[in-house]
Amino acid sequence: MSTIKLLLAEDDELLASLLNFRLKKGGFDVAICTDGKKIKEYLKDNTPDIIVSDIMMPYFSGLEITDYVRNTLKLDIPIIILSSAGNEENILNAFKLGANDFLSKPVSPAELILRLKKELTNKVI
Amino acid sequence: MSFKDNLDSKTRDAEVEKNKTVTKLQPNRHLNNSQEMLIAKVSHEIRTPLNGIIGFTDLLAEEDLSERQQTHVNAIQSASNTLLNLINELLEHSKLSSGTSHFENVDFNLRNLITDVSYLCKTLIVNPEIDFKVSIADNVPSIINGDPSKLSQILLNLLGNAIKFVNKGSIELQIAVKILDVKNLTLDFYVKDTGIGIPKGKLNTIFDYYKQAEIDTQKNYGGTGLGLSIVKHIIETLQGKINVYSELGVGTTFNFTLPYIVSSYVQKDRSLEVDIDLSKQEEQIKTMSILVFEDNILNQKLIQNRLENWGCKCYVTDMIEKGMGILENEKIDVILMDLRMPETTGFEVSKRIRANKISKINTIPIIALTADLTIQDKKLCKESGINDYMLKPFDSKKLLHKLTTQINPLNIKDSMDSQPIVSRLNETDQLDVDLSNVLEECFGETDVLEELVRLYKNNAVEFIGKTKINLKNSDFEGIRFNTHKIKAGLKLMKTFGLYRIVEQMNTICKQDQDIKYLNFLYDCFLTEYGLVEKAIDSFITDLKNK
Numbered sequence: 240m241s242t243i244k245l246l247l248a249e250d251d252e253l254l255a256s257l258l259n260f261r262l263k264k265g266g267f268d269v270a271i272c273t274d275g276k277k278i279k280e281y282l283k284d285n286t287p288d289i290i291v292s293d294i295m296m297p298y299f300s301g302l303e304i305t306d307y308v309r310n311t312l313k314l315d316i317p318i319i320i321l322s323s324a325g326n327e328e329n330i331l332n333a334f335k336l337g338a339n340d341f342l343s344k345p346v347s348p349a350e351l352i353l354r355l356k357k358e359l360t361n362k363v364i
Numbered sequence: 365m366s367f368k369d370n371l372d373s374k375t376r377d378a379e380v381e382k383n384k385t386v387t388k389l390q391p392n393r394h395l396n397n398s399q400e401m402l403i404a405k406v407s408h409e410i411r412t413p414l415n416g417i418i419g420f421t422d423l424l425a426e427e428d429l430s431e432r433q434q435t436h437v438n439a440i441q442s443a444s445n446t447l448l449n450l451i452n453e454l455l456e457h458s459k460l461s462s463g464t465s466h467f468e469n470v471d472f473n474l475r476n477l478i479t480d481v482s483y484l485c486k487t488l489i490v491n492p493e494i495d496f497k498v499s500i501a502d503n504v505p506s507i508i509n510g511d512p513s514k515l516s517q518i519l520l521n522l523l524g525n526a527i528k529f530v531n532k533g534s535i536e537l538q539i540a541v542k543i544l545d546v547k548n549l550t551l552d553f554y555v556k557d558t559g560i561g562i563p564k565g566k567l568n569t570i571f572d573y574y575k576q577a578e579i580d581t582q583k584n585y586g587g588t589g590l591g592l593s594i595v596k597h598i599i600e601t602l603q604g605k606i607n608v609y610s611e612l613g614v615g616t617t618f619n620f621t622l623p624y625i626v627s628s629y630v631q632k633d634r635s636l637e638v639d640i641d642l643s644k645q646e647e648q649i650k651t652m653s654i655l656v657f658e659d660n661i662l663n664q665k666l667i668q669n670r671l672e673n674w675g676c677k678c679y680v681t682d683m684i685e686k687g688m689g690i691l692e693n694e695k696i697d698v699i700l701m702d703l704r705m706p707e708t709t710g711f712e713v714s715k716r717i718r719a720n721k722i723s724k725i726n727t728i729p730i731i732a733l734t735a736d737l738t739i740q741d742k743k744l745c746k747e748s749g750i751n752d753y754m755l756k757p758f759d760s761k762k763l764l765h766k767l768t769t770q771i772n773p774l775n776i777k778d779s780m781d782s783q784p785i786v787s788r789l790n791e792t793d794q795l796d797v798d799l800s801n802v803l804e805e806c807f808g809e810t811d812v813l814e815e816l817v818r819l820y821k822n823n824a825v826e827f828i829g830k831t832k833i834n835l836k837n838s839d840f841e842g843i844r845f846n847t848h849k850i851k852a853g854l855k856l857m858k859t860f861g862l863y864r865i866v867e868q869m870n871t872i873c874k875q876d877q878d879i880k881y882l883n884f885l886y887d888c889f890l891t892e893y894g895l896v897e898k899a900i901d902s903f904i905t906d907l908k909n910k
Contacts, residue, residue: 253819253853257805260812295848323851345855348805 242268243359248278248292248304254346261348275299282312289355290318294329302332309337317358321346407455412707418444419686453594460597471627472512474504480666481516485523495534504541509625514598521595522618526557533558547626547881555618562610570608571596649767650675655690657713658682658702667700670760684713691725698767701750703734703741711748718749731766797899802857810907817900823853824893835883843882844873859896865889
């Protein structure tokens with residue numbers, strides 16, 4: 240199995256750094272984008288196998304990115320949303336826009352990896 | 365032992381030694397300083413041998429004495445307690461005058477404090493014809509920020525006076541609040557009694573040193589006459605006011621007001637705590653022997669009362685030698701250790717206990733008791749061999765839980781199953797920095813953790829810098845954005861104290877937009893961040909040295 244290309248969209252460097260470390264250990268090929276513009280640019284030239292995205296980011300939010308991936312790029316790659324606690328409304332919107340799953344912060348890297356694997360196996364089936 | 369005589373001065377003295385300097389009093393009062401300092405120093409020196417006399421007399425009193433010998437021992441006890449009382453007041457007075465008394469600003473539970481004070485007053489009132497009443501207005505908040513020990517000192521002094529001078533009727537404590545703004549409030553206290561009263565002509569000198577109304581009064585009712593002047597001094601230093609109204613033969617009312625700050629921490633709703641099987645736990649500790657190192661008489665009484673109600677055998681002392689003697693002669697299961705005592709610290713005593721050659725003694729679990737635990741304290745706890753700690757004021761449930769955990773280590777496992785208990789123990793500590801979980805997330809790789817710490821510090825510096833500018837410009841949206849940005853990192857690194865401050869700043873930006881309060885919280889953040897950074901650095905250093 241080839242390595243899985245993962246796009247991590249997160250503007251908090253601290254969290255991004257920890258997740259990056261753990262995801263790489265978990266065998267993922269990780270690309271990190273810290274704002275909405277960079278994400279769109281990255282997606283022009285690359286198609287990741289899965290996207291993990293924060294909601295609140297500069298320029299474009301995780302919701303806008305979800306919308307962009309589904310409706311402009313017409314890609315059905317799994318999208319997992321990371322949200323701050325108590326942001327239930329946003330999570331509902333994310334699902335409406337086509338997100339596959341969500342995790343509340345603080346994110347446990349182990350849980351994230353499990354969910355990623357679940358999404359990826361779902362997709363193969 | 366004459367508990368009543370000793371009470372008002374000893375409780376206050378317990379707190380004088382606390383090392384948390386917040387307000388230094390009247391630093392420019394140089395003239396009397398050298399003399400006051402001398403008095404302070406000498407009083408302090410006298411206390412040490414005097415404590416020895418009292419301690420050993422107490423021990424002597426427990427021996428099998430003839431009636432005659434018992435009378436003599438009682439006389440020594442009574443005289444030495446009076447002397448200690450006098451010296452304590454003198455020490456307090458000179459510390460206040462020379463500006464070396466320390467005041468604190470900590471969050472504390474006012475209602476618990478009042479409950480404790482009234483409990484103690486009730487034990488002092490032996491006369492059944494005296495009615496003791498407490499009424500607190502409904503809008504008085506439970507948690508406020510200020511100096512709790514000074515408040516209990518003031519109350520015990522005034523109520524203690526009332527108890528002395530009332531032969532019949534009632535003593536009443538009333539508390540009301542004036543909420544000034546979102547940050548400030550004033551508490552309004554009334555201590556009313558139906559005692560002998562004070563003649564009009566003497567009312568204006570009642571707060572002077574050595575003035576009780578009549579020389580006879582002093583003979584009949586005792587006391588050094590320093591009490592009220594100390595009370596007034598403390599109240600005024602805390603920016604409060606005190607007044608007295610009195611009518612001969614009718615009674616006296618003391619009214620004082622003190623300013624406090626609204627607590628800055630989001631307080632946990634304690635009713636949400638898991639209910640542990642109390643009766644089962646009480647059963648478990650029934651036959652325990654517990655040694656308590658505690659110098660504050662109020663706390664001594666409370667702990668002793670709770671423990672004895674549960675059927676424990678309880679020994680209380682604030683002297684290291686007496687404590688060591690008890691450890692050698694009795695089988696003690698758990699030690700409760702106040703961290704700050706006048707003659708020594710809980711750390712020192714714990715070190716002595718751990719260094720003892722007898723394994724029966726050096727392995728006894730020690731639980732530290734403290735009003736506020738800083739990170740440095742926590743490190744000291746570890747180094748001194750203290751096993752656990754409990755923040756004051758604590759309720760019986762918590763004490764019971766801590767005790768059962770100590771005697772029966774299996775209980776720790778039990779409580780692990782029910783998550784809330786474990787997380788509660790962590791959450792009670794606002795300055796907890798423990799990166800071992802984060803290190804685990806990094807699979808134990810120190811350099812990854814170091815990278816996270818570097819980013820964490822960058823975040824904090826950015827937050828501090830940007831928020832400072834935003835505060836200047838009253839840019840609430842900017843501050844809100846900064847708080848949002850830093851929140852996740854604070855949580856990730858488990859620095860919950862900082863997290864709570866930031867979360868509160870976030871709420872204020874969204875709601876009342878009170879710039880003064882934001883500035884205050886920002887200052888809290890700066891102070892706390894300094895401590896947290898130090899703790900993180902020392903954690904990393906320790907890690908590397910391993």
